[in-house]
Amino acid sequence: MADVNSQPDARRDVSGTVLVVDDEPELAGMYAAMLEDRHTVRTATSGEAALRQFTSDVDVVLLDRRMPDVTGDELLDVVRTEGYDYQVAMVTAVEPDGDVTELAFDAYVVKPVRRRDLRDVVAELLLRSEYGAGIQELLRVASKLAALETRNDPADLADDEDYQRLLRRLARLQRASRARQDELLDRVEATTLFRDALQESREGWQ
Template sequence: MLTIIMSHEPDATVLVVDDEREVADAYALRLRGRYDVQTAYGGEEALEVVDDSVDVVLLDRRMPFSGDKVLANIRERGYDCRVIMVTAVDPDFGIVDMPFDDYLCKPIEKSDLFSAIEQQLEAASFDDPLTEFFSLTAKLAVLSDERTPEQLEASSEYVRMQRRADELRAELDVPSEKFEEMIESFTAIDRGSG
């Protein structure tokens, strides 16, 4: 696996949100020392804790107050944090219009978790087209891992996302070599559960 060390603020804040205390604490333990880590043991608590100081949210989907609702609230409130869905919920085509930045299916290797966070910290400095491109790329990648080629081809949502990603790629003002390096690093992360 290609690992690119990306620079970011040494005090980047990561909010871990999971209603299973042991899971949230395990992720927090992995991340401490490298990031300023906060934990929220459920969706409602996450909404009490999240603020402008949070850089990345690791958000479980399957909670009594769902991660999908937390994500919608974070975006409605205008917080500029990056959101990585970290979940055992296999994605379906309903994720197409969800405003997350990355999607990782549990169980997640430590190196993939760190790589995803680092990429989101770097992405925070990009302009909107590149950010949108990587969000779409994450959705396309996780759906490709979870669905058959026939299902993907039959999905108008998937085809629409693919077209939009191609349009964005054509618009991006990023040197080709740097872009290819970013894509290689981004796609090296194992996002799927299968």
């Protein structure tokens, strides 16, 4: 586990750098221990310390929402407004409600969290980082819906306008994604047809 002043060891065979942010040192250390056999892990036990760790080599940030100096929500806002290309998971005791619809996180995990679940979340976020912006936004909305659906009664969600708005947004993003996929396939097909036609022409010249 690395402290807030440590540098990653380039000799380690790891996948991605994870920044764990939690104002409880014991929890931060526990999460780091769960991950450090697979990833380079840094920890920060305050919002201010986390801000100093926002560097270009970070891939995933695990954020506690409730911290006394700078909250996890505020840190998430910094990540997005400053253009950091991080995948962010909120790892928190705060149950998700309507306010999560306004937060641009990539995953939402309610404490306590099991080792296997935390490792799976980080692995999934590292995979997502390879996707384009449109797919990442689609997955972000899907994660918000999953957080709400896991912790709330379906009858309550049926009357929740924020939840319904997210559903509509997900549907729009899915349609846009399918349209982009169709366009890409059309381009590939057109390129293949052009290549085949060119090859036939060359064979005819011989």
